[in-house]
Amino acid sequence: MASKDKESRLAQMSYWEEQLKQQLAQLAEKGISSEKIAKDTEVKKIRAKIRETRDRIVVIEEKEKKLEEMAKTKAEKAAKPKESKKKKKQQEEDTAAESKRQQKKKKKKEKKSKD
DSSP states (O other): OGGGSHHHHHHHHHHHHHHHHHHHHHHHHHTOOHHHHHHOHHHHHHHHHHHHHHHHHHHHHHHHHHHHHHHHHHHHHHHSOOOOHHHHHHHHHHHHHSOHHHHHHHHHHHHHHHO
16 A cells, blocks of 8 residues: 555655645635634645654654564574484483472482582
8 A cells, every 4th residue: 555655755745735725825814813823724634644654654764674673583583503302302301300309309309418
């Protein structure tokens, strides 16, 4: 979708800013005070569109940043050497051989012998 594209949102932003300038110039030409210009519904509508577009641009930039980080982590993960399945299985068997209770007893014994 074009509205999710950063370039199209930037184009929208410049369009709405130009519309605001034209509207402000037109109202100033009529001799309307700045307080009434600020309360003008058309000016409010255009400013709301500008805020909305600015917010969308920020979200798009955050999304791009997140995608770059994800691509970086994926590349790092791909470059990292993989562990063989045999080593993983052997580690699981070693830890499974001793129950947690036995492991705690062993640590406690080692701690006492050090003191």
